[in-house]
Each structure stands twice: as structure tokens, then as C-alpha cells.
Amino acid sequence: MESIVEEIRQCTRCPLCATRNKVVPGEGPLNAKIIIIGEGPGEENDKTGRPFVGRGGQILDRFLMQVGLNREELYLTNIIKCRMPHNATPSKNIVEKCITFLDAQIKVISPKVIITLGLPAAKAILDNATLKLSDLKNRVFQRGNIKVICTYHPSSIRYNKNASQDIINSLMIAKGLSNEE
Numbered sequence: 728m729e730s731i732v733e734e735i736r737q738c739t740r741c742p743l744c745a746t747r748n749k750v751v752p753g754e755g756p757l758n759a760k761i762i763i764i765g766e767g768p769g770e771e772n773d774k775t776g777r778p779f780v781g782r783g784g785q786i787l788d789r790f791l792m793q794v795g796l797n798r799e800e801l802y803l804t805n806i807i808k809c810r811m812p813h814n815a816t817p818s819k820n821i822v823e824k825c826i827t828f829l830d831a832q833i834k835v836i837s838p839k840v841i842i843t844l845g846l847p848a849a850k851a852i853l854d855n856a857t858l859k860l861s862d863l864k865n866r867v868f869q870r871g872n873i874k875v876i877c878t879y880h881p882s883s884i885r886y887n888k889n890a891s892q893d894i895i896n897s898l899m900i901a902k903g904l905s906n907e908e
């Protein structure tokens with residue numbers, strides 16, 4: 728993982744290397760049973776180099792606590808490792824350039840479950856550009872031998888009143904799957 732992180736720090740594969748303050752490779756134990764994957768770093772993440780520490784991160788922490796998941800036991804990262812200006816959705820081209828870092832991280836951690844937050848993360852992880860998040864609710868997908876659960880991004884609870892319950896349900900499903908033998 729150290730060499731992957733170093734490669735991310737040096738990365739100039741896409742134009743975001745010119746506008747980022749800090750890369751946000753991800754954090755958590757390398758033996759995590761669950762990886763949580765968001766769309767990309769936000770403003771606070773870009774300042775600190777840490778994932779999910781802004782407002783979205785605080786909401787996520789609250790949901791994790793509600794379902795009895797300990798953030799310290801999870802690996803948290805994003806599809807892309809540098810902030811998009813104005814938090815725009817990353818283009819297909821940028822995701823394609825960056826996703827090899829995430830693929831390598833998943834290989835190192837080899838989790839039982841991946842949870843994607845938000846549609847761009849679901850599309851990238853399931854490699855399907857036509858997905859709609861509403862079609863993914865309460866479903867368990869496979870990526871090789873890893874189970875994949877897709878839900879809303881925690882920030883979406885501001886405009887989608889159903890998102891909170893969906894996120895909680897998804898986290899509970901993921902927790903159950905991660906404890907299966």
C-alpha cells in the first residue's frame with residue numbers, strides 16, 4: 728500500500744494534479760473487511776489529505792455509529808484521489824486514469840464487502856455506465872469474490888429525504904455480510 732500511496736502522491740496523470748492541494752489516497756487498516764468508496768475528495772479532504780472529514784464525513788460517521796460500525800475498522804477512500812474543482816462529478820476520462828490506484832488498493836486489502844456511496848462510485852466499481860442508483864437499492868452485487876452494496880452519498884440527505892434510511896439499511900446489510908464466514 729505504501730508504494731501505491733507514494734505513486735498517488737507523485738501522480739500527474741490527469742489535470743487535477745495542477746489544482747489539488749493534497750492527494751487523498753484513503754485511510755484505514757489494511758485488513759479491513761469493508762471498504763467504503765465515495766466519488767472524490769471534497770474541500771476539507773483536499774486541505775487535510777484525509778477522506779470523509781468534511782460535512783459528508785460527519786454524516787457518514789453518524790450513520791456508522793447508528794449501525795454499530797467502527798470507522799477505525801474500515802478502509803475509506805474514493806474513486807479518484809484529487810479534488811474536482813467545485814466538487815464536480817469526475818469525467819469518465821479522469822476516472823479511467825485514476826481507477827487503477829483504487830483497483831490496486833482493493834487488491835491489497837482484499838475486503839469481504841465494498842460499499843459505494845453515490846452513483847459515480849457505483850458505476851465505476853460495477854463498471855456499468857447505465858446504472859441508476861434507485862435500481863441498486865437492497866441488492867448485493869459481486870465483484871470477483873467481493874460483495875458490493877451501493878447506496879446514496881451521505882451528503883445527499885440534504886435533498887433526498889429517503890436517503891438516510893437507505894444508507895442505514897445498506898450499512899446494516901454490509902455489516903452482516905462482512906461477519907459471514
Ligand code: SF4
Nearest residue numbers: 738741744808809825
Ligand atoms: S485524480 Fe488520480 S489520476 Fe488524477 S492526478 Fe489525482 S491521482 Fe492522478
